[in-house]
Amino acid sequence: MLVTHGHHDHFDPSALRQLAQANRGRALFVVPRGLAQALPAECRPFVELDWWEQIAIEGVRVHLVPAQHWHRRGMLDLNKSLWGGYVLEGTHRVYHSGDTGYFGGFRAIGAVFGGIDVAVSRSGPTSRAGSWLSAHGTRAVVRRAPDLSATHFVACTGAPTT
DSSP, X not given: OBOXXXXXXXXXXXXXXXXHHHTTTXXXXXXXXXXXXXXXXXXXXXXXXXXXXXXXXXXXXXXXXXXXXXXXSXXXXXXXXXXXXXXXXXXXXXXXXXXXXXXXXXXHHHHHTTOEEEEEEEOOOOOOTXXXXXXXXXHXXXXXXXXXXXXEEEEEOOSOOX
16 A cells, blocks of 8 residues: 555545455555654554655555655644655556656656656646646646656546535
């Protein structure tokens, strides 16, 4: 199970608990550094990764890569945990951005991995420039593919934003 960040709309302890129970302890939870402390007790085993760190899981290398985002679950934990996307390397390279705005890190990710076969990136509502919504808007998402040197690009939507 790959967790990108700790915001409540992406890190639901009840859902994570259900996933762990459904997999009877056979699922490895991979989380950004600092987020394991928020995992329910049932979410074992787990591993925390720093940006650019990797772990091999059954022949697939799983890399945590940076994103332009932030962390907060409560009043006093602003950026006490990392956040990010993932690159999976097996026979192909697959990138999942997690929540992110456009940033120069896309070029770095593309360069480090020598290009991405399939990039999956969140696309949300388009709003006026400068708004927090503009980071997930269609124009910002389309700019990511060339920076990643992505052969195929999939834009996906998250939960509705109000």
